[in-house]
Amino acid sequence: MPIETPIDVPLQAYLVLAAVLFCTGVWGLINSRNAVRVLMSIELMLNAVNINLMAFSSYIDGLEIRGQVFAIFVITVAAAEAAVGLAILLSLYRNRETVDMERFNLLRW
Amino acid sequence: MTIASITQLICFAALSITLVVGALGVVLLPNIVYSAFLLCGVFLSVAGLYLLLNASFVAAAQVLVYVGAVNVLILFAIMLVNKKEDLAEIPRLALRRLLSGGVCLGLFLLLLRVDLTTPWAVPGPVGIGEGATIRIGEHLFSDYLLPFELASVLLLMSMIGAIVLARRDVFGSDLITGEDVDQGLIEKVRPPLLLDPTTPSPSALQETL
Numbered sequence: 001m002p003i004e005t006p007i008d009v010p011l012q013a014y015l016v017l018a019a020v021l022f023c024t025g026v027w028g029l030i031n032s033r034n035a036v037r038v039l040m041s042i043e044l045m046l047n048a049v050n051i052n053l054m055a056f057s058s059y060i061d062g063l064e065i066r067g068q069v070f071a072i073f074v075i076t077v078a079a080a081e082a083a084v085g086l087a088i089l090l091s092l093y094r095n096r097e098t099v100d101m102e103r104f105n106l107l108r109w
Numbered sequence: 110m111t112i113a114s115i116t117q118l119i120c121f122a123a124l125s126i127t128l129v130v131g132a133l134g135v136v137l138l139p140n141i142v143y144s145a146f147l148l149c150g151v152f153l154s155v156a157g158l159y160l161l162l163n164a165s166f167v168a169a170a171q172v173l174v175y176v177g178a179v180n181v182l183i184l185f186a187i188m189l190v191n192k193k194e195d196l197a198e199i200p201r202l203a204l205r206r207l208l209s210g211g212v213c214l215g216l217f218l219l220l221l222r223v224d225l226t227t228p229w230a231v232p233g234p235v236g237i238g239e240g241a242t243i244r245i246g247e248h249l250f251s252d253y254l255l256p257f258e259l260a261s262v263l264l265l266m267s268m269i270g271a272i273v274l275a276r277r278d279v280f281g282s283d284l285i286t287g288e289d290v291d292q293g294l295i296e297k298v299r300p301p302l303l304l305d306p307t308t309p310s311p312s313a314l315q316e317t318l
Binding site for chain 2: 008009011012013014015016017019020021022023024025026027028030031032033034035036037039040041043044047050051054055057058059060061062063064065066068069071072073075076077078079080081082083084086087088089090091093094097098099100102103
């Protein structure tokens, strides 16, 4: 049964919020020295994308909510990414004894 | 303006302030443990935004997966690798930060312009509200069946990959040929933390492996 819900927050508000979150994530991704913080910045960016998907699915595609299905897939991939990323980080830490991104230069020319 | 819409606006404002402040804290705070807990707050406020968008299932999935799994995983990783270390100074750090800040600001302005000038096709059809969970289930088992199964394969692969990457019981000799494996490639030899460091030397321990 369709339920009439008043939506008064404009769509653009969600989009601008997601843009702020995404740019914060990009800045953190570039500037973090700690590798764990890099992973956290990636999670921020994925969440920003998810907010966009959910806002579009709610405002424009209200009947067929495909955006929500996409958001669920993004959450799944993010969980897998976090697990593998942290495992790589652990084995890097065992080998190099550091989490400093500037010192992970084993493969740099 | 009805009471419902005013409540919605207030909730949106509170959630977005929490979100932006939390995200800035995650990126800027020097202590990584505070960052991890602020990341938990960010995830929770994103789940609140999903509730505002009438998506209760995705909000629940967000809380379960992000707060319950990813954030706990990050906290565990911090516990395992959080060694106090003096980071070496790198030249032109301020310039680098300024440049990347400029790039991010430019990206933000671009996104802002796209967000505000595009004529979005709103209002769309009236949403199905709480029927969203049923609709997601229908999607997952009809037209999104293949991605759904692929996601399960992906989760299995990442689980096995994480175990293989993070385990530490490496073999001292190759299982098939019996030759010694170069341990330096796999993992540094280090004295065990809990044993008495005087009696078994690391090399002797390596032999028993």
